[in-house]
Amino acid sequence: MSQTLLTAKNIAHKFDYELFSDVNIELKEKESIAIVGRSGSGKSTLLHIFSTFIKPNRGDVTLLGKNIYSLNEEQIEELRRYNLGIIFQAHYLFKGMTALENIEIATILSKEKIDNDLLERLEIKELMPQKIGELSGGQQQRVSIARVLSKKPKVIFADEPTGNLDKETAKLVMEVLLEYIEKNNSALILVTHDVEMAELCNRSFKLKEKILKEIST
Numbered sequence: 776m777s778q779t780l781l782t783a784k785n786i787a788h789k790f791d792y793e794l795f796s797d798v799n800i801e802l803k804e805k806e807s808i809a810i811v812g813r814s815g816s817g818k819s820t821l822l823h824i825f826s827t828f829i830k831p832n833r834g835d836v837t838l839l840g841k842n843i844y845s846l847n848e849e850q851i852e853e854l855r856r857y858n859l860g861i862i863f864q865a866h867y868l869f870k871g872m873t874a875l876e877n878i879e880i881a882t883i884l885s886k887e888k889i890d891n892d893l894l895e896r897l898e899i900k901e902l903m904p905q906k907i908g909e910l911s912g913g914q915q916q917r918v919s920i921a922r923v924l925s926k927k928p929k930v931i932f933a934d935e936p937t938g939n940l941d942k943e944t945a946k947l948v949m950e951v952l953l954e955y956i957e958k959n960n961s962a963l964i965l966v967t968h969d970v971e972m973a974e975l976c977n978r979s980f981k982l983k984e985k986i987l988k989e990i991s992t
């Protein structure tokens with residue numbers, strides 16, 4: 776039976792006004808879930824709540840069997856380092872270092888090896904000796920995705936990971952992410968405004984009028 780990796784129960788959150796309430800979601804091994812919705816609807820906030828970065832006003836998030844907002848700093852740090860793959864809009868690559876050095880930092884911290892097949896698949900193997908500052912935006916984006924996957928995370932949270940990419944490269948990145956979760960019994964939550972990308976996932980949800988609702992794709 777496939778294992779549940781993430782469960783969110785009755786999540787509610789507000790900043791200046793209520794963004795959403797009673798959000799419930801369950802994510803299993805090998806599963807990919809897309810969350811779509813208009814700008815400002817709270818998609819990024821929800822992803823931050825699922826991934827240890829924002830404690831919701833109400834509700835619980837269980838990741839890999841742990842109630843994440845009852846953990847201490849050290850336990851959260853460990854969970855992020857070994858089990859979570861965080862692909863957010865700004866990719867925090869070190870500009871003065873090479874692509875390879877950037878990926879090595881992640882693999883050393885998580886005690887993994889660099890996966891050459893992955894670099895080839897993302898069409899960035901030849902770029903490894905180059906400094907990040909010399910690469911195009913789309914190339915940097917793929918290096919940052921390679922860096923995240925090289926850690927061998929169990930759950931991947933991606934916020935518009937294909938937003939700055941041309942269609943062909945966006946499709947390649949999605950294929951790589953989906954292949955990865957299949958091969959590693961991992962799972963993906965993807966936030967996107969691109970319906971075509973959402974359709975590549977197993978299930979899709981729409982955040983609208985403060986409710987997260989499953990939509991058929």
Ligand SMILES: Nc1ncnc2c1ncn2[C@@H]1O[C@H](COP(=O)(O)OP(=O)(O)O)[C@@H](O)[C@H]1O
Nearest residue numbers: 790791794812813814815816817818819820821
């Ligand atoms: N840290 C924060 N403090 C105050 N308001 C915030 C914060 N983060 C997001 N918001 C507000 O919450 C709303 C939803 O933001 P966000 O989750 O980024 O939406 P989306 O990703 O769907 O565009 C916006 O109105 C935004 O200004």
Ligand SMILES: [Mg+2]
Nearest residue numbers: 818819820934
């Ligand atoms: Mg957002």
